[in-house]
Structures are given as structure tokens and as C-alpha cells.
Amino acid sequence: EAGVAQSPRYKIIEKRQSVAFWCNPISGHATLYWYQQILGQGPKLLIQFQNNGVVDDSQLPKDRFSAERLKGVDSTLKIQPAKLEDSAVYLCASSLAAASSYEQYFGPGTRLTVT
Amino acid sequence: SQELEQSPQSLIVQEGKNLTINCTSSKTLYGLYWYKQKYGEGLIFLMMLQKGGEEKSHEKITAKLDEKKQQSSLHITASQPSHAGIYLCGADISGNQFYFGTGTSLTVIP
Numbered sequence: 021e022a023g024v025a026q027s028p029r030y031k032i033i034e035k036r037q038s039v040a041f042w043c044n045p046i047s048g049h050a051t052l053y054w055y056q057q058i059l060g061q062g063p064k065l066l067i068q069f070q071n072n073g074v075v076d077d078s079q080l081p082k083d084r085f086s087a088e089r090l091k092g093v094d095s096t097l098k099i100q101p102a103k104l105e106d107s108a109v110y111l112c113a114s115s116l117a118a119a120s121s122y123e124q125y126f127g128p129g130t131r132l133t134v135t
Numbered sequence: 136s137q138e139l140e141q142s143p144q145s146l147i148v149q150e151g152k153n154l155t156i157n158c159t160s161s162k163t164l165y166g167l168y169w170y171k172q173k174y175g176e177g178l179i180f181l182m183m184l185q186k187g188g189e190e191k192s193h194e195k196i197t198a199k200l201d202e203k204k205q206q207s208s209l210h211i212t213a214s215q216p217s218h219a220g221i222y223l224c225g226a227d228i229s230g231n232q233f234y235f236g237t238g239t240s241l242t243v244i245p
């Protein structure tokens with residue numbers, strides 16, 4: 021079975037520019053997560069979708085970050101405008117359902133560098 | 136504040152040695168996961184523990200969840216260079232939200 025796909029793998033932008041990341045979850049997985057992982061830290065949940073609805077976005081900096089999952093499958097995460105502190109790896113994960121008993125499968129991540 | 140505390144932050148061991156990584160929460164854990172991450176890559180699922188007192192093993196890696204479901208340990212027996220990486224615990228805290236620990240960086244010296 022194909023895993024979680026993410027693109028691009030790497031992105032370098034200047035501060036105040038915009039950037040978008042794409043995630044394609046495992047087929048049939050209803051729940052999709054976006055995490056931000058700053059170097060030396062564990063991943064931090066930014067937003068969680070159940071199908072095309074948002075379950076939790078309490079840690080998403082909504083003044084600059086946005087995410088959507090319009091058809092309940094693929095998802096995009098956008099940063100507009102980017103700041104230096106947004107430099108991190110952005111991980112996408114998916115699971116069959118939102119309950120804690122379901123394993124999350126992770127994509128390879130997108131490494132963002134903001135200069 | 137950090138919801139999940141991992142210790143140690145980093146570990147350097149000689150090949151063949153045993154080691155233990157701990158993951159502690161001040162709240163009840165619902166579904167405790169252990170992941171391994173290679174630098175610059177995604178997370179690889181290792182094990183999931185749900186019941187207090189539960190213990191699971193896979194090859195040379197054993198994970199336990201204590202009876203009170205507030206602490207988990209990951210033990211590697213006879214470590215090998217292939218065990219090197221960052222080990223992360225992740226958990227649903229009090230049935231509310233999923234958090235990850237800060238990670239433990241493991242280096243195994245041949």
C-alpha cells in the first residue's frame with residue numbers, strides 16, 4: 021500500500037514570502053494531521069482534519085497559517101507571509117480514524133527554510 | 136509547558152549495550168505510541184500501548200506502560216548501529232489532544 025505522500029521535500033523562501041505544502045494521505049484514511057517540527061523538538065500538532073472538517077486547530081497560528089482538505093482526501097497547508105521562526109519540517113500524517121487507538125502514518129516531511 | 140517529558144535528551148552507547156528511554160506525563164495517557172525518526176525523515180511507528188501494565192516487544196525493543204498510565208519506558212537490548220536515531224513518544228493526553236515528547240537522540244558506537 022502506498023504511504024503518505026508530501027511535496028515538495030525541500031523549500032527555501034525569503035521572509036514575508038508565501039509557501040504551500042501538499043499532502044496525499046493513505047487511501048481510506050479519514051483523519052489527516054499537519055505537524056510542525058522545529059529542529060531539536062518533537063512534532064507539534066498544527067491542525068487535525070476528520071474527512072473535510074477541522075477537528076482541532078487550536079495550535080495553528082491563524083494569522084499566517086491556513087489549511088484545507090476540500091474533498092476529504094488531499095490537503096494543503098499554506099503560510100502567508102512566512103517568518104524566520106517558521107523554519108521547520110512540516111509533517112503530514114493520516115490515520116483510519118481520530119480515536120487514540122489508531123496508528124498515525126507519517127509522510128517524509130517538507131523541510132522549510134526561511135531566510 | 137511540555138505535556139510529555141522524555142529522558143534522557145540524548146544517549147551515546149557502545150554497540151551491544153542495553154539502554155532505556157523514559158516518557159512521562161503528569162496526566163493520564165490514552166494510547167501511548169513510540170516512534171523512531173531518522174534525521175530529516177518521517178516517523179516510523181514502533182509500538183502502541185493502551186492498557187496500564189501493558190508490555191510489548193518487537194525484536195530487541197520492549198516498551199511498557201505503567202499501571203497508572205502516566206509513564207512509559209522503551210528498552211533496547213544489545214543495541215546495534217541500526218538502532219540509532221531519534222525516539223519519540225506520542226500520546227493522547229486525557230482523551231483530548233495528541234502530543235509528542237521532545238525526543239531522545241540515540242547514537243550507537245560500533
